[in-house]
Amino acid sequence: MFKILKYGFFDLIRSRWSYIYFLFYLSLGFILLFLNQDVSKAVITLLNIIIVLTPLIGTLFGVMYYYNSREFIELLLSQPIKRKNIFLGQYFGISLSLSLSLVIGLGIPFVAYGIFGSTEIFNFFSLLLIGAILTFNFVALAYILALLFEDRIKGFGLAIISWLFFAVIYDGLFLILLLVFDDYPLDKFALFATIFNPIDLSRILILLKLDISALLGYTGAVFQDFFGTEFGMLFSTTLLLLWILFPVLTIVYISKRKDF
């Protein structure tokens, strides 16, 4: 697995798109710090960008990379390597290289600005960590869709829809439900519903960490109320990691049964 990961990773970090992605975060970091002299405010702005953008880029890259390397996967499959290792190697290769673009791209401007001397350092690093976790989540989901659909347009379309669903539609549906069932106690339901959206989970996690109750929103408030800050953070982190584990197991399951 590590050999495939290594080569996939080297292939990717040399692709133009990884540089564009890296440069985007680099300039974003500098611009944010330039406009926002206050690091803690910059971190909050960054939060809103990261939880929407990393899933989107993860989704697009995941699908694109699979379809692009479709024939190469065939070549690898004809070598004496376990199927599982090929797909896991590729998956971790993409996720790692994207996470690296994020961490280094944002890390440079913030380190240059003196984040190490600031009190925001832990918040900033948890933000980067969450960005990386979201990348792993959404690359996995996209990879599953690409494995399931041979038709590239279908796979691509569904991957974008899945991102749209988690980033936008999910919240909309949730709000509508809250409005319609205004008269009922929906706390438990709200908690339950959050579990199924990694983007919501990471938003809550980072807001609990930043301790900004004004931005927590309904689910966040319920979350904090129910679990308390410490346990709430632990709980949401565990769930986010499960959101990596289950899609990865699904990748293994599908790839074992697929014809190439």
Place this chain on the structure above:
Amino acid sequence: MIKITNLHKQFGKLKVLDGLNLSFEKGGIHTILGPNGSGKTTLIKSILGLVIPNSGSIEINEKQILGLWEYRNEISYMPQIAHFPQNLKVIELFNMIKDLRSGANNEEKLVSGFKLEPFLDKKLGNLSGGTSQKVNIAITFMFNSPLMILDEPTTGLDPVALLHLKNLIQEEKEIGKTILISTHIMSLVEEIADEIVFLLEGKIYFQGTVNELKEKTLQNDLENAIASILRENNV
């Protein structure tokens, strides 16, 4: 060498392999022929474990291989069209494949034979179709595996490279390897094949030498022999 019994494979409603029985002796060049959609590639991919058959068994050297992977160390496979990672250089691809499996021995001979030296430091994404195919051949012939499977190996090659490929195939045959080739090019078949396997609608229609096929169909040349089989079966 290879023994396939009662192999079935269905893609959705389409039956591609329909109770196929086939065995290959060790050594020699075996060509797999058949009209488009007769199941040649599916058969090859089943042997490689790329396609998972619905039922039936495949044995290589009297060992069941379905669901295993170590046996692929004994097989060199050349896919029909090769697409490699765009950003890797040719030399890096060679090193990668050598890293993934053992037994590479004649890399230099292949590189000079196909005049690939000037391309070694080029990215795979910038190669022409024919050069990619040469890289593909080099990767396949680099390893000393007893079984070689070539799927349409001549696609996109210029006459010089084609001649070189034929020589390579003959050399491999002489050292006792078993070579399976799927192709549509009858002149190639007549030139090199020790045995023909003719696939029709997911079953073996004919297995034997070129001359036996000509006798069976009462035709003088292979192309007409194949055409007469197809006409008889309304394909």
